[in-house]
Amino acid sequence: MLLPHNHRMKISIRNNSQGFTLPELIVGMAMFAILIGLVTINLAGAQGSTNINTTIDTLTADIKQQQTKAMVGETEGSTSANSYGIHFETSDYILFRGTSYTSGDTSNLTIDIKGATITSTTIPNNQIIFDQGDGKIPDLTNNQGSITLKTPAGQQKTVTLNSYGAIISIE
Numbered sequence: 001m002l003l004p005h006n007h008r009m010k011i012s013i014r015n016n017s018q019g020f021t022l023p024e025l026i027v028g029m030a031m032f033a034i035l036i037g038l039v040t041i042n043l044a045g046a047q048g049s050t051n052i053n054t055t056i057d058t059l060t061a062d063i064k065q066q067q068t069k070a071m072v073g074e075t076e077g078s079t080s081a082n083s084y085g086i087h088f089e090t091s092d093y094i095l096f097r098g099t100s101y102t103s104g105d106t107s108n109l110t111i112d113i114k115g116a117t118i119t120s121t122t123i124p125n126n127q128i129i130f131d132q133g134d135g136k137i138p139d140l141t142n143n144q145g146s147i148t149l150k151t152p153a154g155q156q157k158t159v160t161l162n163s164y165g166a167i168i169s170i171e
Helices: 024-071
Strands: 085-087 092-097 109-112 117-121 127-130 144-150 154-163 167-170
Touching: 024 085, 024 092, 024 109, 024 127, 024 144, 024 167, 092 144
Parallel strands: none
Antiparallel strands: 085 092, 085 127, 092 109, 117 144, 144 154, 154 167
């Protein structure tokens, strides 16, 4: 059966391919890469900030602990009470017992500073010694001293103590 000319069936070929073109894929992947890069940079900065804050928290706790030991007359197994102190080096600090730091003493406790270094101190001989009984720090110039820590990313924090062993600022 033949249809009249105006009723003939039209066959159209359409390109119904579904998906994305190559330029669309490239633009999408570039946007995704930029987003991942920004998130990574922000997380790395947050981790550095967390590292220095954790180090400062540990340092201040150790300062308070050494002062408390000196004040209460902690003997740590010896026959008499003594002074306690902290000796500062670039990448760690050492908790010690006595009126001066002795390298190699087996009772010393070394605390590694992770993610930061001690860049400067205004503490004589890089050590704080808490007097037995009252916990004061007698050797501080102008009745205060500070310890400055810095991360490789440039973040810096300074802990300042007074001659009574109180932490008066963390900046």
